[in-house]
Amino acid sequence: LAKTTQPISMDSYEGQEVNITCSHNNIATNDYITWYQQFPSQGPRFIIQGYKTKVTNEVASLFIPADRKSSTLSLPRVSLSDTAVYYCLVGDPPEYGNKLVFGAGTILRVKS
């Protein structure tokens, strides 16, 4: 499984756009990139998943360059409730029943 590297922590203010970048230099051809959010004492929650270029949903955007060696999760206009740990995972396509291995994650602190 490809190893991922993320910043340990980031600080932001309410209303700002937050971009969290994840490096995955050893990503395999078939690997997808998935981001999860976790609040204290809760299970992770799916945010977004992509394979290449750009993916957008109602909560975030995921930017993946052509070489796919990194990806950036973009959270528009964050609020205090977005304070959480964000994990970038790389693994098999969803239909394979992927075994997800979590890295250290990024602690995002949103301040007022």
Add this chain to the structure above:
Amino acid sequence: GAVVSQHPSRVICKSGTSVKIECRSLDFQATTMFWYRQFPKQSLMLMATSNEGSKATYEQGVEKDKFLINHASLTLSTLTVTSAHPEDSSFYICSARNPKGTSEKLFFGSGTQLSVL
């Protein structure tokens, strides 16, 4: 989205007792479930992969006899921590794969905080 229910959410037990944690997929059939543990301020660590009707596959370093996993039906997997000791105190999280999901295939339970006295 699909719902995974995990019970209990919190359990306190005496050292030497066994604790069972249940993980249920409420609105889909999960042929594969995963069990994780998480220590404070650390990431999730995969313990084992549970496949319905077969033996679980444990990650390296996880004791099979200590952490018994049973996946007897397509909607239920259980993790039993046998003869629990204080070092087993942790946050345990299950996840279930929904093969019919779209971009989101894996759904997580809300976790179980185990405290062994």
